[in-house]
Amino acid sequence: MATARPCLGQLSRTCLQFTRSTPTALPIRLFSTSTANGARGKYTPPIVSKKEKVLPQSTNKYIKKAVVKKKKARTTYIQYDLSKEETFPLLDAMRIIRAWEVGQKPTSVKYELALKLKSQKNGPVVRNRLRLPHPVKTDFRVCVICPPDSAYAEAARAAGAVLVGEDDVFDAVKAGKIEFDRCVCQTDSLAKMNKSGIGRVLGPRGMMPSSKLGTVVVDPVKTMKDMVGATEYRERMGVIRMAIGQLGFTPEQMSTNLKAFIEAVKKDLSRISDKINKELVEVVLSSTNGPGLPLNGAFKGTNTSVTSKELSGP
Incomplete structure (x- = not known):
C-alpha cells in the first residue's frame, strides 16, 4: 500500500516547530542602527602577550622614514x-x-x-x-639737549643749533618733529634725557646721544664744531x-x-x-x-x- 505524502501545510508546521525549538542562547550579536552609541558598548583591544615577537620593519629601500635634521644656526654671515x-x-x-x-x-x-x-x-x-x-x-642741523637757561644753551644758539633745551626737545621728538640731523646732550641733562623715553624714537634712527659716540659732552659747542x-x-x-x-x-x-x-x-x-x-x-x-x-x-x-x-x- 502506498504511503501518504505530506502536504504543504504539514511541512510548514514542521518547520515552525523546528525554529521554535532552537535554543535562544546563541553566540550571535545583533546590532541595530537605531541604537545609541553608548548602548553598543566600547571596543576593548585584544591583550597582546609580552612574549609575542614584534615583526621587524620592512627592509625595502624604497620604504624609508623621513628623518628631519635640525640645521645648525650660522654664527657668521x-x-x-x-x-x-x-x-x-x-x-x-x-x-x-x-x-x-x-x-x-x-x-x-x-x-x-x-x-x-x-x-x-x-x-x-x-x-x-x-x-x-x-x-x-x-647743511648740517644739530640739536642740543641742555638746561634752557644755562650758558651752554646761549652758546649753542649762537653757534647755529636748530633746537636747544630739554622739555621742548623731548616734546618735539615724541611728536615726530625731528628736524635735525644730530643730537648732542650736555652732561647735566643726561639723567633727565634718560627718563624722557626719547630713546625709543631716536635709537632706531642712530641719533640717540651716548658717551660711546662722543655725543654726551660737557661743552656742546665744541662738539658741534667738530661735527660739521x-x-x-x-x-x-x-x-x-x-x-x-x-x-x-x-x-x-x-x-x-x-x-x-x-x-x-x-x-x-x-x-x-x-x-x-x-x-x-x-x-x-x-x-x-x-x-x-x-x-x-x-x-x-x-x-x-x-x-x-x-x-x-x-
Whole structure:
C-alpha cells in the first residue's frame, strides 16, 4: 500500500516547530542602527602577550622614514666667492654710475660706499664718526639737549643749533618733529634725557646721544664744531655704509674720501679684541639710483677709455 505524502501545510508546521525549538542562547550579536552609541558598548583591544615577537620593519629601500635634521644656526654671515666676479677701477665705476644718474642734480645724488666684513653675527659691531676731507653734506642741523637757561644753551644758539633745551626737545621728538640731523646732550641733562623715553624714537634712527659716540659732552659747542662735515657710520648685518661724495665730485676728491673711509674702518677693526676676527672682504660703490659696482682698488684700469677731466664736470 502506498504511503501518504505530506502536504504543504504539514511541512510548514514542521518547520515552525523546528525554529521554535532552537535554543535562544546563541553566540550571535545583533546590532541595530537605531541604537545609541553608548548602548553598543566600547571596543576593548585584544591583550597582546609580552612574549609575542614584534615583526621587524620592512627592509625595502624604497620604504624609508623621513628623518628631519635640525640645521645648525650660522654664527657668521654668508660669504660668496668673489674670485670670479668682475671688479672695476674707480674711473670706470664712476662713469657707469653717472650714466645711470643722467638728468639728476649733482647735489641731490650721493655716492655711497659699502664695506662688507667677514664678521660674526652676535659679536661687537664697528661704530664711529668720521670727518671726510671733502664733506658730503654741508647743511648740517644739530640739536642740543641742555638746561634752557644755562650758558651752554646761549652758546649753542649762537653757534647755529636748530633746537636747544630739554622739555621742548623731548616734546618735539615724541611728536615726530625731528628736524635735525644730530643730537648732542650736555652732561647735566643726561639723567633727565634718560627718563624722557626719547630713546625709543631716536635709537632706531642712530641719533640717540651716548658717551660711546662722543655725543654726551660737557661743552656742546665744541662738539658741534667738530661735527660739521662729519658723518656717523655703523656696522649692520656685516656691512658698513656711508655717503662719501656727491655726483659733482671729481675722481680725485672721491679717491681721497674713499681712502680716508677705508683707513678709518681698518683702525676700528684693529681695536677689536684678538678673539674676534673681522676682515674687510669687499668694497662696493653705488649711488642713489645707480647699481653697486665692486672696486678692485685701482684708480684707472688698463682699458679705461674715460679720463679724470671728463668726469670732473657736473
